[in-house]
Amino acid sequence: MRIAIVYATLEGHTGKIADFARSHLEDAGHAIRLMETGRGDVTTLEGAEAVILAAPVHERRHPAPFEDALRALGPELAARPTLMLSVSLKAAFAEGREEAQDYLDEMKLRCGTNFTAEILVPGAVRPGSYDYFEKEVVRSVVLRGQDIGSTFETRDFTDWDALGRALTDFVGRA
Template structure:
């Protein structure tokens, strides 16, 4: 079995997640194809692909436009294979943010007209070295509102690697 892992990334956490998923799948004995959707502007052949995992981060309430365009352009081919969509966001890291995180994913699926077999939320990371003053304020006072975290304390990763591995393995075994 060959699994396509297509991802979009902005600050690097989703790329790290995609590489982790790639390793998990290879350790399970399957073949993988790992692609960054921002590097792909043309059609991707899925002839040898049995399953698809799509992963992208949320920034400013949206997944990257290039990622969404990629999903929409491939949706017919994707729908003939088992698929899992992972939405990576800070909101997913906190109980109070779960509803917003699901909304971001739902809105992306509505925009792309794609109906995956499975979806999941994955907690992302804070990388304040990548932010300007405005972005740091938005992260602290909007995204992390009501959380006892300050992005000025440095990079913080919220991804639950064990839960992510379990979700990927469960997807492979269906």
């Protein structure tokens, strides 16, 4: 199957997820076209039989270039099976999953789109790349007292095995 993976990344983790999806699906024999919205790579989905979308949530929203791409590709997306991977720290914790779903639902309303399937993917925390204010926001607002260990350091919450199974299931249904 020919699959387009359209993604946005801000700190690199969603790029890592998109690359994982590419590798996982290529290993299964699919032809993959990887397109990053921040680079202007996304112009058409011509030739794609299915689409996987992936974007992180920062400050309650997915990146503007990603949302712009969804609006521009609306008719093409509607004509194909689509899987949306919404990546956020909120998705890593049971107490945050409802809020993570709200971020995705709000984006769908803003962009006037729906997806065949969607997954809330736990993201990563990378405090080494944050300034003081960003660290405090992540600690106090995003994590809200979640115990993620004794030190505030880089941590990946993505369940890679579960993500691989979800990708395989989506392509099997598409």
